[in-house]
Amino acid sequence: MMMLHKKLNLAASVFIATSFVLLSAVAMAQSSATVGKIAQAMTDSLAYLSLTSTQKTTAEGLNKTAAAALVQTGKKAQADTSFRGKALAQQVIGIMKTRNTGLLKVLTPDQQKAFQDHKISQIADMQTKIMTAQLDLTEGQVPQVYKINRDATVEMMGDMDKVKAATSKFGKMKAAKGLKGDMKDKNKELKKVLSPDQYTIYEKHQEEMQAAMKEKMQAKKGK
Secondary structure (H helix, E strand, O other): OHHHHHHHHHHHHHHHHHHHHHHHHHHHHHOOOOHHHHHHHHHHOOHHHOOOHHHHHHHHHHHHHHHHHHHHHHHHHHHOOOOOOHHHHHHHHHHHHHHHHHHHHHOOHHHHHHHHHHHHHHHHHHHHHHHHHHHOOOOOHHHHHHHHHHHHHHHHHHHHHHHHHOOOHHHHHHHHHHHHHHHHHHHHHHHHHOOHHHHHHHHHHHHHHHHHHHHHHHHHHHO
């Protein structure tokens, strides 16, 4: 049961964190934006939380640290072709997990809920941007892919809540089956929208993410 829970927690972390920052990490390295500008953009994206001055100061510090790390990670990925896929995913997951953990500590319960709820649109948006860059989506494909990503995010986060709430091994396995089904449904819908070549590239990136999850689980198990 514990191993199943770890696998699903890791899957959720990869799904959320990688979707949110993978494109940004590479894009930052290729742009002329400074760490300060990137950190400010990250802070501005939290406007919906109506942070107090004290909370905003903490958030700015966390964002500057995360932005600096993302820029360095992006530059490394740009210069070293071996530092992509699995390695890049693991790095950015750690960066954003540290930032989000620190941020949640200073938020009120209502703000924490709003932060979690906001992730759905955030994840769907960033996943779509990533796929637009990776697959060269057409203008007509973008809104269709966004809808698929958003619907899938709602379903997957709902099933992750069921996994966390389940108190028995059977309950967790049932929820895990639902999570797997969500991904299959998403891929089925994407296949209707993407060209054969685009879908092949999409599958390749999915395999890289799965390999990253497996490698991270093995590393944790070895500790």
